[in-house]
Amino acid sequence: MLQFDILPTDSVPTIDAEKTALKNMSFDQLMDTLIHDLVHFAISLAVAILVFYVGKFIIKKLYNFVVNILNKRQIDPSLGTFIMSLVRIVLYFILIVTVIGILGLETSSFLALFASAGVAIGMALSGTLQNFAGGVLILLLKPFKVGDYIEAQGFAGTVTSIEIFNTIICTSDNKSIIIPNGGLSTGTINNYSTQAYRRVEWKIGISYGESVETARGIILDLLSKDTRVLQEKPADGPSVAAPVVYLASLDDSAVTLTVRAWVASANYWSVFFDHNEEFYNVITARPDLSFPFPQLDVHINPEAKAE
Structure with missing residues (x-):
């Protein structure tokens, strides 16, 4: 025979029970509860704002620290700009998750929501992900690097930086052209700087x-x-x-x-x-040489009869 264990109704919190508890509170108790909650939220908000600005300061210092390390180790500038763009995005993501946790929101729920939304966003931003993959391929295969003069996607100029999603070139008339990495990784590139x-x-x-x-x-x-x-x-x-x-x-x-x-x-x-x-x-x-120009010789036959 099947048996069902029924929990007591007082062990299951419901919205009605919360409403009843609020009704049973006196005005002073209600005000104390609201003030306590507001003070707690204000403190959390102040801490979150402080953490955000301190985090920005720390990220800036870390960013400059990593840049100095890459420069001292003479890392390829193309790889350096790509790494620094990626580091900046990751650090800011960690900072935002930390601030959300301080405000009292469930970070695990936020991360789960972010992961599920990431699939939909990834499908919507398939071109952006293609540009990211193209940037990785450019850094691995090295068809060009920062400082090379290239011609691609209908533009020609000197490569100034290779970022996560785009490559920036400066044309001979000092225009900055931003080209998506996806097209560069799959298209034709004429690199004028590879040969001496x-x-x-x-x-x-x-x-x-x-x-x-x-x-x-x-x-x-x-x-x-x-x-x-x-x-x-x-x-x-x-x-x-x-x-x-x-x-x-x-x-x-x-x-x-x-x-x-x-x-x-x-x-x-x-x-x-x-x-x-x-x-x-x-x-x-020179009298014995000259540049020719298009010309037409017309010969008239005097014996020809006019019609």
């Missing part, structure tokens, strides 16, 4: 009937006088270093020459623009 030398290339057109050898000699003579242009193969440089001039194509209005020279990566743009101007000034000053 780059090849500069010019396209120069001369008119038909003019000497290619004369133009070649002038161009090579100009490049040989520039100390920034490699004249022979360095130990850590490309397999072919000396400047060359090729006849690239016979176009409609010009004989197009391709000029190639190797320079240190840092000198790429200065060499390119300097010799652009120099080629123009020298070639236009």
